Amino acid sequence: MADYHQMWKDLGMDVDNHDVLCNVLPGAIGDVFLSQENRPEKMDYFDFVLAEVHGVRPAELVDFREKGGKVFGTFCAYVPDEVIFAAGGIATGLCAGSQFWVPGGEKYLPANTCPLIKAMLGARFDRTCPFYRLADVYIGETTCDGKKKAYEILGTDVPMHVMDLPQMKRDKDVKKWAEEIRELKALVEKETGNEVTPENLAENIKKINAKRSALKRLYDLRKEKNIPISGTDTLLISQIAYYDDPERFTQMVNTLCDELDQRVKDGVSVFPAGTKRILVTGTPMAIPNWKMHNLIETSGAAVVCEETCTGTRYFENNVDESGKTVDEMIDKIAERYMGINCACFTPNTGRFDDVVRLAKEYDVDGVIDVTLKFCQTYDIEGATLEKRLQEENIPVLRIETDYTDADAQQLKTRIEAFCEVIGE
């Protein structure tokens, strides 16, 4: 691994504290990823990105910024990268999935806040994540009370632009979201000094559509009876999707899919025949949160689909490419993003329909609904989802957890018991 200490120092990071995180990463990668059997060879790219997660891509962003480029940090699948890339900016994810950052966040937020939000603030204020140092502007959204109010605190330390996501999905709400996207466009134009044109926007709609299509291709391969890739590996890819250069990422996912196509032809599976197939739904799993997938897949089951923001919500449905003017394109972008079914909406029955549909498409034996502690929207909605799945005779296990390992053994016992009774 290359030495990025000087870069981290130049970024104003707390390098000593950050080393603590760096030192545990190789072990975690070994335990969670490298210990898996018969992994696709083309995972090597994603393994490399992960091994140097705070190095390679940040170095590219440093380089980009040195040339005058602007980086926009995002926290949510609703923020349309298309507009940012069209103006010559780079969008990068800022969600935070490690317990390492949680105590830092608790200095600013009540303990009763979800770990993802606490980790966000910890990563920023503890200066232990290069991405948080590299984003010139943070783009927030009003998806939940915790994030909405936490952005106010982030805004004391970094330029913060918040998009007001409507809480319903009526026609006028889609129009309202289009207005918010127009405001985002104005912001990125101002920050980058570049105009968003019909040409560059059309090009970037295509680019991000291609990225989503590659992920769709990858996920479709998991529908096979012989599952050619683990859920743990796929989750990593979904997580990297938020950070990586979109064109390179698309290419790498498609290259991996070529290998997986061959596996399907050869009847190769990474799981023994008869392994129980699980759909995971619920709250996002930000990098490096692989806790649930690791627990499930070391309990003798396979995760074949994630109905999460680090899963189908991120890539399902492309932007309609028929728009001619920037305004038309933004309307189409708004329509696509408002099609995401997050628990922040009321009602959010579309998500229940999605989970039922995906459960059938991926031929799952059961659904595990994972909610991060203190995430009220998913937690409350979970009871209704459970009822709906019971009506459809789809077994469901509800889990509330955080980023610590304190509950790991107990969860493993529950998952094993669940997997034993389903799909019989």
Added chain:
Amino acid sequence: MADYHQMWKDLGMDVDNHDVLCNVLPGAIGDVFLSQENRPEKMDYFDFVLAEVHGVRPAELVDFREKGGKVFGTFCAYVPDEVIFAAGGIATGLCAGSQFWVPGGEKYLPANTCPLIKAMLGARFDRTCPFYRLADVYIGETTCDGKKKAYEILGTDVPMHVMDLPQMKRDKDVKKWAEEIRELKALVEKETGNEVTPENLAENIKKINAKRSALKRLYDLRKEKNIPISGTDTLLISQIAYYDDPERFTQMVNTLCDELDQRVKDGVSVFPAGTKRILVTGTPMAIPNWKMHNLIETSGAAVVCEETCTGTRYFENNVDESGKTVDEMIDKIAERYMGINCACFTPNTGRFDDVVRLAKEYDVDGVIDVTLKFCQTYDIEGATLEKRLQEENIPVLRIETDYTDADAQQLKTRIEAFCEVIGE
């Protein structure tokens, strides 16, 4: 007290369980209200309303509905009663402030939900509150994640209309709120069969403005050096404001204020000279939640102002009466309600300004910021409010609590310690 058991039975209530609540009420009223010294005589009306809180007003609503009237249940200071009354409907508050209803709500909601929201669902599903039985339609709003998602569950049992409150306060958001009020107008017109006209809307804008003005008059009297009424009594009045007939309520508050005017002239106070003056800010205190006021005022301090939804947020700023058409009037109504500074907005610096302004206007010695457990918006914002108050040299005590008495003694100790050091 009259016997309302037949009415409660007719309303489909669980009368036996409800009796448990009725049986503790007289003791609570005695302990919290009647034990106070030198209360204004004209509190007798509010004492009467309280003593028969599930009888007198519900009986009026029963009568109103028998004549074909429609009752609209509301949960929030943002829902404009003006529109409901204009169409000949009656608006009634449905917030719930007793631990009695919490276990019932926990059957439907995660334990990590604020007690107010849990009590809402308990009151409905346990059938132990007549107001929840008498509302033909519930009007919700997207003010917080907990309520927003809980309304989905209420909606399985009762007609539910949710208004999408914008999360920011730009000009376009005020316009968006006006649109939501137009949808509310269409709903109440459909339900009542009555049209909202410039005449009846103007009349009801005046009526509700008069109610707010009466409350303003009452609160202004608390600015006096000799405080003519306790915070506990005033809180009760603010709570009853959500339930009572607006014209009668206005008249009764004004009658009380006449008595308080005389007290001011006579230099009469309900507190000994030198009693520390406290401003309470934070989450709403739904009836019968008098916990904090009772603790503060039995700790030797006086609550002189509430910057809460059961306080200044409810009555400050009247609707501009210059609108001529229904559309103009609705725009003015939207402007007035969007002036309320709830923690659901981002940013919500207006609230900090309000607290500082009110602290000066009411000449307080300190601020107690009270947040209901698991209320993320107020809890997260509380840290920023605290900083702002420290900058202004206004002492502040932050308290997180629920509806139980478990923490009462500990809170009393903290409040006494706080009151000892402030205003020296």
